[in-house]
Amino acid sequence: MLSAPTSEPAGTLDAAATAARLPWGPLADEIAALLHDSTVSVPARSVLPLPRGGSLFVMPATDSRVAMTKLITLTPANASTGRASIQGDVVIFDIATGERRLVLDGPTVTARRTAAVSLLAARLMAPVQQGPLLVVGAGVQGQAHAQAFIEGLGVREVWIASRSAGSAELLAQQVRAMGATARVVTDADAALPHCPLVATCTPAHAVVLTATPRPDAFIAAVGAFTPTMAELSPSLCLHMAQHGHIVVDTEDASHEAGDLLQAGLDVAAIPTLRDVVRGPFTASTGPVLFKSCGWAGWDLAAARLAMQAVTQREHP
Known part of the structure; x- marks a missing residue:
């Protein structure tokens, strides 16, 4: 049979x-x-x-x-x-x-390894690891980053900004189900002063952050992975380069990290996550930008x- x-x-x-x-x-x-x-x-x-x-x-x-x-x-x-x-x-x-x-x-x-890379980077480099966390973009990656930072760092407060109010509220419900508090906001830039942890998880069709981040901020920017894509304004990227620290996920970012390339930065000279893991990371002051483009x-x-x-x- x-x-x-x-x-x-x-x-x-x-x-x-x-x-x-x-x-x-x-x-x-x-x-x-x-x-x-x-x-x-x-x-x-x-x-x-x-x-x-x-x-x-x-x-x-x-x-x-x-x-x-x-x-x-x-x-x-x-x-x-x-x-x-x-x-x-x-x-x-x-x-x-x-x-x-x-x-x-x-x-x-894709969702879990991308968020886990951001989690590892935050473990190693974020000056303030307990949050609150600002998630910009309420899709699959937004949910994955919220979950990774709640479970992996112990974050207990998540702010959510999305062009879709329905998606933002759905993610807020998911965050509350994970045991954290959630707040939906309409202006991501206005939320920056309140959130030392930030994850930008958008399709990168348009810039979503332009304001100056906190001096103790850690930003994981994961949406852009081609030279024509960007989530962060050139002025924000230049501020991070001048007053803080930028780390990319791999050497491939030198031709993929649209946020940084559009700011005119020499991406090939920026340290990678491998450098930090084998480090140690020695930055003592200033905000940290971790630019992730993806890697097999x-x-x-x-x-x-x-x-x-x-x-x-x-x-x-």
């Missing part, structure tokens, strides 16, 4: 199961560990434009144990249809045998952490 087909092939995890494999603290720790691993190899990602304004991303990476590729589409037009803007998978292979071992939900990996190495860190459960099951 044939067995009934399953909804997911063996080794394929849906969004909830993928998230369960990637808890915030351990994921941030795995990202830090990856930056110490000399066997990691991450070629440049390929981005192929699609006919209707979308993009296809192919992002491979390997270390001494696993090889993985994230294959996702980004379709900005989906924002008005109810469909997910990011769709796809992360496929993980065993180096020794070449076997496919696991398939993770791509959007979940962060997906590899997520793949390594997700594979730990497989390895423990096979070798108890």
Whole structure:
């Protein structure tokens, strides 16, 4: 008698199961560990434009144990249809045998590894880690950053600014369900004096922050990842360079960090998160801007952490 087909092939995890494999603290720790691993190899990602304004991303990476590729589409037009803007998978292979071992939900990996990178950066560099946290943009990344900072840093107050009042209120409800207080605001710049932690998580179609941040501010800017995209004004970026500290996630930011490039900064000369992890970070005063553009190495860190459960099951 044939067995009934399953909804997911063996080794394929849906969004909830993928998230369960990637808890915030351990994921941030795995990202830090990856930056110490000399066997990691991450070629440049390929981005192929699609006919209707979308993009296809192919992002491979390997270390001494696993090889993985994230294959996702980004379709900005989906924002008005109810469909997910990011769709796809992360496929993980065993180096020794070449076997496919696991398939993770791509959007979940993207959301969690991006927020976990910001969490790691805040752990290492934020002058004031307890918040309040200002989240600009109330989509998937806004939710992920709120959750990561609540669970990973102990933040108990979150301010939310979004061009969509409905999305902002939904995120506020989610924040309250996480045990923190939430406040929806209409002016992100006006909220800056009240929030030492900031995460900008917008589609980066327009600048959302122009005001001068607090002297003890930590800003994680994650929305822009091409030279033409920006969430932060040039004047804000120049202020951070002159009066504080800027760190980028990887060397690739030198041709991807639109916020910084549009401010005329020499991004290639800016330290990376690897420098900070291997540091220590020695900044003593002034605000900190962490500019994150994304990197397949962060997906590899997520793949390594997700594979730990497989390895423990096979070798108890």
